[in-house]
Amino acid sequence: MDFVKVCPPFEYLEPNELELIEQTYQILHFRPGTCILRQDGASSQFFYLIREGVVRFLHRGEEVATADAGETFGYPSMLLNCPPRFDAISSDDVILYAIPKTTFNQLIDNQEFAEFFLRDLSQQLHKTWELDTLTFGSELARPVDTLIHRPPVVVLPQTSIQEVARIMRDQGISSVLVDGEELGIITMKALVNHVLAEGISPETLVEQVMVRPVKSLPADTPIYAAMLFMIEERADHLPLTQDGQITGIVTNHDLLRYQAKSPLYLLQQLDHLPSVEADGNYRAEITRTVQALFNDGLQVDQIGRIVASLNDTLIKRLLKMTEAELGPPPTPYAWLVFGSEGRMEQLLLTDQDNALVYRDDTPAARTYFADLAECVVAQLVQAGFPACPGGYMATHWCYPLAHWQTLFNDWINKPEPQALLEAAIFFDFRPVHGTLPMHSLNHIIAQAKYRPIFLAQLAGxxxxxxPPLGFFRGIRDEDGQVDLKKGGIAPIVAVARIYAIQMKSQTRSTLERLEAAIEAGLISREDATALAEAFRYLQWLRLREQFHEISEGRPPDNKIQINHLLGREKRHLREALLYIRDTQDSVARHFRTDVLG
Structure with a gap:
């Protein structure tokens, strides 16, 4: 036992617990190349400590890690009673101490021994997420250059646009690169819309009309990331690079052909929406698109960004069409979204959360923007965004900028319960459309850093x-259900928001706020990573349950049926909730919320 008791986590055990191991463990010898645990095979019945030799871990035949003397393995499969996620292969002659499951279950009554595994929460959640999704062969994880069928066509800067058009026609392509002092690109769409339609001479040199600088991505970028980039950049052609050279160009049509339910297809539909009555299927289209992305293993935060881009496109289109009916705005304005949509974390469509800010407070402006808000909110209801029961919509929150400035200042300086509620809602705002800058509102939020009473009240x-946890750290359900939003997602969002205010950050995304908090020294990288993985995991569980509810013809909500979870999923849910509670305890100590009246 001398070797065992100095290896983590056995160093935490009491003499009687070490004696239990001595009475029950087995010594196993494996020759080189022996498969100790098989991926997707029977669950492990032992917790293994390597005494001598090296064990290799393979995922689908590829080595992902190794372990040698003094290291352990087999714990996740054994404890969660699930198939091993890797092949465990002896690299050379290996001697293992194998501790039976029954013994291990007694040892985890030792708090420090158990905490050794809880401290691995971040990695375990990350592996659960990663291995259950993209790394299990998702097509969207393939390199985007697998969609390229030919090298790019390149012309010189002195080539006429007439010659460029002829090259595109003859070669059946929709873009060419322009190789000069600065690389450029010209597309068929640009030739038609910005050259021929403007009456520019066919003899004009391509260098005078090409787009530069060229935005590109590495050729090995996953398809889902390239798709997201093209949506957010509104790009229809994307050059790909390898070793500093452009190897090909992927188009939105390549991605549309690749995936029938591609969000790029929906984006094109929104761009050409003929009337406000034509968006009635938007909710169903979004649901189908999100389900396709989810089934392909796309991470929930990436799905959220795609949904936000699609929602933004719809809102902009509706506002522009309504402006065309009402006439030009009498003064600059901005249409804001907040809540999960403001943070770009909305997955399926939920209640509207929007507001309108305009610059000049005149009778004409008040009438115009009241009409604009009423029309667009009604159109969004028609598209599938329900009206907000709490009234947080532009029909109620439509004010001149000066009034908004007063509201923001009052929420910070007079932190009454309603003010704190509205600060938490509106401080996640994100402008979607309009020309009115929001610098002054962001500046007011930044000043909240210097209001300790406000920060403490917001933390409270x-x-x-x-988190729904019982006295013995188990999951506490109500009628077999757990509300993942109230008990898990909302606490993480709230903590990240406080961090953002404390460091005067204008980031809105919860994950970006946590990353920024690391850089500001407000939270350790280990804790922030664990919290981020818990956030992703809870979002993923909720979305999966929502699709299950939709398939049964029920409206989706934020609750999950505990009996729908596998053993390992329940454990990871419990670990995520425990980590959230620990983080809340840390926030409470930092802001001294115990002394609030």
Missing amino acids: NALSFT
Whole structure:
């Protein structure tokens, strides 16, 4: 036992616990190349400690890790009673101490021994997420250059646009690169819309009309990332590079052909929406698109960004069409979204959360923007965004900028319960459309850093979202259900928002706020990573349950049936909730919420 008791986590065990191991463990010898655990095979019945030799871990035949003397393995499969996620292969002669499952279950009554595994929460959640999704062969994880069928066509800067058009026609392509002092690109769409339609001479040199600089991505970028880039950049052609050279160009049509339910297809539909009555299928289209992305293994935060881009496109289109009916705005304005949509974390469509800010407070402006808000909110209801029961919509929140400035200042300086609620809602705002800058509102939010009473009160509100855990750290359900939003997602969002205010950050995404908090020294990288993985995992569980509800003809909500979870999923849910509670305890100590009246 001398070797065992100095290896983590056995160093935490009491003498009687070490004696239990000595009475029950087995010594196993494996020759080189022996498969100790088989991926997707029977669950492990032992917790293994390597005494001598090296064990290799392979995922689908590819080595992903190794372990040698003093290291352990077999714990996740054994404890969760699930198939091993890797092949465990002896690299040379290997001697293992194999501790039976029954013994291990007694040892985890030792708090420090158990905490050794809980401290691995971040990695375990990350592996669960990663291995259950993209790394299991998702087509969207393939390199985007697998969609390229030919090298790019390149012309010189002195080539006329007439010659460029002829080259495109003859070679059946929709773009060419322009190789000069600065690389450029010209597309068939640009030739038609910005050259021929403007009456520019066919003899004009291509260098005078090409787009530069060229935005590109590495050739090995996953398809889902390239798709997201093209949606956010509104690009229809994307050059790909390898070793500093452009190897090909992928188009939105390549991605549309690749995936029938591609969000790029929906984006094109929105761009050409003929009337406000034509968007009635938007909710169903979004649901189908999100389900396709989810089934392909795309991470929930990436799905959220795609949904936000699609929602933004719809809102902009509706606003432009309504402006065309009402006439030009009498003063600059901005249409804001907040809540999960403001943070770009909305997955399926939920209640509207929007507002309108305009610059000049005149009778004409008040009438115009009241009409604009009423029309667009009604159109969004028609598209599938329900009206907000709390009234947080532009029909109620439509004010001149000066009034918004007063509201923001009052929420910070007079942190009454309603003010704290509205600060938490509106401080996640994101402008979607309009020309009115929001610098002044962002500046007011930044000043909240210097209002300790406001921060403490906001932290106290964040702690009101309590993870559903019982006295013995088990999951506490109500009628077999757990509300993942109230008990898990909302607390993480609230903590990240406080961090953002404390460091005067204008980031809106919860994950970006956590990353920024690391850089500001407000949270350790280990804790932030664990919290981020918990956030992704809870979002993933909720979305999966929502699709299950939709398939049964029920409206989706934020609750999950505990009996729908596998053993390992319940454990990871419990670990995520425990980590959230620990984070809340840390926030409470930092802001001294215990002394609030």
